[in-house]
Amino acid sequence: MGRGVEDQTAWFGIRLLRSIFWTYSDINFKLCQKLGSEDFLGLLLEDLKVYGSSSATNEKHRFLVISALYMLHNCAKASENRHLFRKLQVHEKILPFMRSDDMTVATVTLLILSQITYHSDRTPFHADADAVQYLLVLLASAQEDLNLCGKLEDGTFSASDVTLALGNIATNDSNILTIVQAGCIPLLARLLEIGGPYVQESVLFTLRELCRHEKTISEVSAITGITSIIEQLAESCDESTRQAASMLKLKILPDTRTFESGGRDRCPYQALCQRFKEHLQLPGSYFDESFNICYCVNCHHKRDDRLYYLRGKPAKDYALPVGWCRFALKVSSETTHIFKKWHVAFYGTTVEAVENILKYGNLPRTENTAVGSNHAREQCSQGLEPPGYHTKQVCLSATIRYAGMDVYSKPHTFIEIRTNKTYKAKVAFQVCVKPGSYKVGQKTARSSTPIDLKFSNHEIEWSARELKDVVIYGLLVKLQIT
């Protein structure tokens, strides 16, 4: 690109083309997914290498660097692109840009790092204090905007995007202290008051990540009124907000868990789900109790667990099924090798379908299920189906929040005999799915709001065609008192 940059006519074309890709990758998620190829990302990295992190004095060079960073940021939004970022060692290559004294360059770089940094990374990444400060300036400006969006030159970032970025880089004590010392907590506290449910959930998520350090807990507790807001949100009618607030409440308030008070480390929710499972009278030969696990908020807190994990080759994110209880299934020795190599996903189903799924080991494809199929077909007819979608598909998701929606996991009424209480019961399966065997698409079930903090609604539905590419390994149960 070197000569073109100096030639005025060629530069006009380069600038126009870059601007088009930059703008469209900002507003079109599908384009972000498509642009996520080694060739395209490699070109952007090449520009960064050529023009460097201190290009602020040359307007053309600065434009190339900033547009490359923005496009990398947009491509990293698609979780299926993130393995390419690891393969191309984007993390190492952009680190110097985080320390740039150009605010836009440093901020966008930190936002990219927040998307591609994981707790499991072997080398801890240390967030630059100035870059964190810039991010907080962006967050503060978003709070002044009616739509809670902050502007950074030609880019717009929502308050929840910036908040989640802060939570994602809180992977070690050093970063947590940098964020807290930069004055993040009062900004998040204010956002908790003025934001809607999705913004509130992102704040609660980030506060919980930051509260992994004791210093943050005292900073949060020192803010007048915040504890009562968190307690109120822990009773919210929005389930995601309620879960996130309950987890934070357990972190910052004296332990309120009840199931240890009797001295026995037994979760009452798990025991209740066990009684529901017994009520289903499923043959015990399908199950392997040694891998049972309860993902209720209390148990999740007790394990001090994270919400998201990576699994498979290439590695892909999935969300732990918080709020559900897993009854592990026996898996054959021939399939144990897939656990590290395949991706994790969830499949919502009906109580009536469970026994046959266990019997045959196969998930019914969309057209065979009574639940969801009509709706999915209706969506298909409206042109909302993911590319390559076919009505005979197994509909999966990396988050139970989607796979466990009522349209897939149909509620069943369960009356618990001992207490005579009535519950809304739901079932789903946790599965391994072979990388490359499924298509990633946008939601076909109705939802006007973002479903999961980690996954865009544009990539939340996975459809697999071949039953052999999906292996079930856990029956998930969720009970809610009615």
Ligand SMILES: [Zn+2]
């Ligand atoms: Zn539990």
